[in-house]
Structures are given as structure tokens and as C-alpha cells.
Amino acid sequence: MATIRVEGLRKTYGDFPAVVGSDFTVEGGEIFGIVGPNGAGKTTTLKMLAGLVEPSGGTAEVAGYDAGDPEMRRNLGFLPEESPLYEDMTPRSYLQFFADLYDVPREAARERTESTLDRLELEHRERRLGDMSKGMKRKVAIARSLVNDPDLLIYDEPASGLDPLTTNYVLEFTRELADRGKTVVFSAHNLYHVESVCDRIVIMNRGEIIARGTVPEIREAYGTTRYHVFTTVPVAGADRDERAEGERYRAVVDDMDAVEEVRERAAAAGGEVVDIRTREQSLEDIFLDLAAETPPEAAAGRGRGPAERDAEAAEPRGASTGSVAGTGEERERSGGGTR
Numbered sequence: 001m002a003t004i005r006v007e008g009l010r011k012t013y014g015d016f017p018a019v020v021g022s023d024f025t026v027e028g029g030e031i032f033g034i035v036g037p038n039g040a041g042k043t044t045t046l047k048m049l050a051g052l053v054e055p056s057g058g059t060a061e062v063a064g065y066d067a068g069d070p071e072m073r074r075n076l077g078f079l080p081e082e083s084p085l086y087e088d089m090t091p092r093s094y095l096q097f098f099a100d101l102y103d104v105p106r107e108a109a110r111e112r113t114e115s116t117l118d119r120l121e122l123e124h125r126e127r128r129l130g131d132m133s134k135g136m137k138r139k140v141a142i143a144r145s146l147v148n149d150p151d152l153l154i155y156d157e158p159a160s161g162l163d164p165l166t167t168n169y170v171l172e173f174t175r176e177l178a179d180r181g182k183t184v185v186f187s188a189h190n191l192y193h194v195e196s197v198c199d200r201i202v203i204m205n206r207g208e209i210i211a212r213g214t215v216p217e218i219r220e221a222y223g224t225t226r227y228h229v230f231t232t233v234p235v236a237g238a239d240r241d242e243r244a245e246g247e248r249y250r251a252v253v254d255d256m257d258a259v260e261e262v263r264e265r266a267a268a269a270g271g272e273v274v275d276i277r278t279r280e281q282s283l284e285d286i287f288l289d290l291a292a293e294t295p296p297e298a299a300a301g302r303g304r305g306p307a308e309r310d311a312e313a314a315e316p317r318g319a320s321t322g323s324v325a326g327t328g329e330e331r332e333r334s335g336g337g338t339r
């Protein structure tokens, strides 16, 4: 299975540091997400991995070769952010054209593209590409990335601009590809996409990796959890729970000690705790917090060496993390309940 090893990878356009020195590895069969706002350096990173942009420094070993080696490219499917297709071709003729470029035998190419298009539920395979919707074109572009049956897929914003249904198809399909042993690296600025499908992610901002890990690890290291403690009696700091049928009160607290305090107060008032639920910050909120905290001079790579930057990226921050819990989407996990 194809792996990727990146060390000190950087790209400078003129004086502008688009990527300031990335280190990461991607294991075979993994879905690896590169997340960040516009201009973070995601596309530049992916293009360096695909051998389409020459790095200014550092190394990228991709599927056993230096990035850009022609042998590596034969084993790569690259999906650019914008993938203009030949408007006068049909999906079938277009995919056949690319299969021929890769010397894929005709029958194998036909079977592969038909089964990919079946899976992506692409109809109208003889329609002009120029007359197709954005979602249909994206599916054709994804099918194109697979004509050579590569072990490694590098997808730049695969679901960008697609409706929710098509987005789901694309994400589920990505998961299937990884389950079949393909290694997938993709970029996204919609954190929900990443959260639902990636095994591990790096978060980039202004050219720099500012956090890394699995989604649960990132939550653990950077997120805040709040506890919603439901009681049968009013206690200090609790509000009446309007959604409950009977008389119920809810206190929102930050840690388990505070949960115990609520329990003691409820017992002292002759009541009890009937439910505890945890609410986690969404990845989106964690990301916004992290991005807001990256000082511009850090992104310019001034004043700190790569080792310091790595140490910081790997280190969870302290409890001082500013919480924006309550904003945006929150995920709810079933809590500890009553004891």
C-alpha cells in the first residue's frame, strides 16, 4: 500500500511562504485530511505531493518514490480543485481517452469506468460533458482519477460546491476506496466532511501545520467538553429544562468536580441527578479557535525554527483554550447517566 513521508516540505512564491515547513506521514490505506481556510497552503501541499509544484525545500517520498518521479505518477490519481473537462466529450469517451493515455487495456478500462460510474450513480453517460451539472462533472473527474487503478489518490476539495447528497456519495466512495487498500489524501475547508471520513488530519493555517492527529485526539487536545447535568430539584446555577415533560433542571458545567458539586447540592435539596450528557465542541469550532490564535509572524516562519513549530503542533495546549462552546454545531454524546 502507498505511503507518504514528508519532511520539512516548504514552498515559497517569491518572498511569500505558502507552505513553511511541513512534516507528516500518511500510512497505506489511510484517509488523511488536510484542513484549513482559504490560502492555508493545502493546494500547494497537494500539488507538491503530486509532483506538480516544485518544493522550495524539504522532501516528499510518495508511494516509494520522490514526489514527481514518473513511476510515482503512474500509481497516482490526482483530482484538482477545478477540473475542466473536455466539454464536447461524453463521460464514456472522456474516460476512455484517459485510460488510453495510461495504456489501460480497453476492456479493463471499460469495466472499471462503468463500475465506478455505477457506484457514483452517474447517469447520462453519453451526454455532452458541457451540458452536465457541476456534481455530475465532479463524479466524472473522480472516475478519471481511477482509470489507472492507482494505489494513491490525492483529491483537492473533492466535495467542494456539491449538494449534500452528492457530497455524501463522494465521501462514502472515498471510504470505500480506502477500504479497498487505496491511500487517500484530501483537502477540505468544510470540517464536517473531514470529521465524517478521515482517519487522521492536519490543520493548516497560513502555511503552517497548527494541529494534527485523529479527530478524537484533536478534540481531546484542543476542544472543550461541557457537562449538562439534569436534576429533579432546582440547584444554584441550574435552569429549568423546558424540554423535559416533568420538573427537571439543567446545570451546565465544565468538569467532573463541578458535576459532583451539582450532585451534592441536589442531594442536599432532597433531589437527585437523573442524567448527565456531554457536549463537545464541533471540530469546526476548535478549528476556528486554533486559526484565530495563529499569529501572522508564526506563519511567515520568522523567529522560530521547524523543531519549535513541530513541538508546538504536537503539544496539546493548556486549559486556557478559549471556549466557544454553544456556538455552531455541537455534538452530543450519551453521558454518564445516573450512578
Ligand SMILES: Nc1ncnc2c1ncn2[C@@H]1O[C@H](COP(=O)(O)OP(=O)(O)OP(=O)(O)O)[C@@H](O)[C@H]1O
Pocket: 013, 016, 017, 018, 036, 037, 038, 039, 040, 041, 042, 043, 044, 045, 081, 189
Ligand atoms: N502560483 C502562485 N504564485 C504566487 N502565490 C501563490 C501561487 N499559488 C498559491 N499562492 C499563494 O499561496 C498561498 C496558499 O495557496 P493554496 O492554494 O495552497 O491555499 P489553499 O489552502 O489551497 O487555499 P484554497 O482553499 O483557497 O484553495 C495563498 O496565499 C496563495 O495566494
